[in-house]
Amino acid sequence: MSKENITFRIDSDKKAALEAIAAGINRDRSYVLNEAIDAYLEMHQWQIEEIQKGIAEANAFDFASDAEVKSTFVKLINAA
Numbered sequence: 001m002s003k004e005n006i007t008f009r010i011d012s013d014k015k016a017a018l019e020a021i022a023a024g025i026n027r028d029r030s031y032v033l034n035e036a037i038d039a040y041l042e043m044h045q046w047q048i049e050e051i052q053k054g055i056a057e058a059n060a061f062d063f064a065s066d067a068e069v070k071s072t073f074v075k076l077i078n079a080a
Contacts, residue, residue, distance in 0.1 A: 010018075022032045057063075064072075 022029045
């Protein structure tokens with residue numbers, strides 16, 4: 001996979017935190033930033049996929065029944 005440079009502005013306290021994390025795990029700042037971006041992309045790509053699945057279900061009129069909704073609320077209330 002090819003690598004490219006990217007430049008952006010960051011608050012100085014965030015930069016210092018990144019440098020501290022990098023030093024703490026004996027890695028460079030680029031490593032920490034790449035790990036953070038990987039985690040961010042994974043999370044948001046998952047969310048987008050789940051939203052798209054939900055839209056597809058709604059378009060197909062595949063909704064939970066009243067009984068399923070009530071059952072879920074009972075489980076959530078009892079778990080708390």
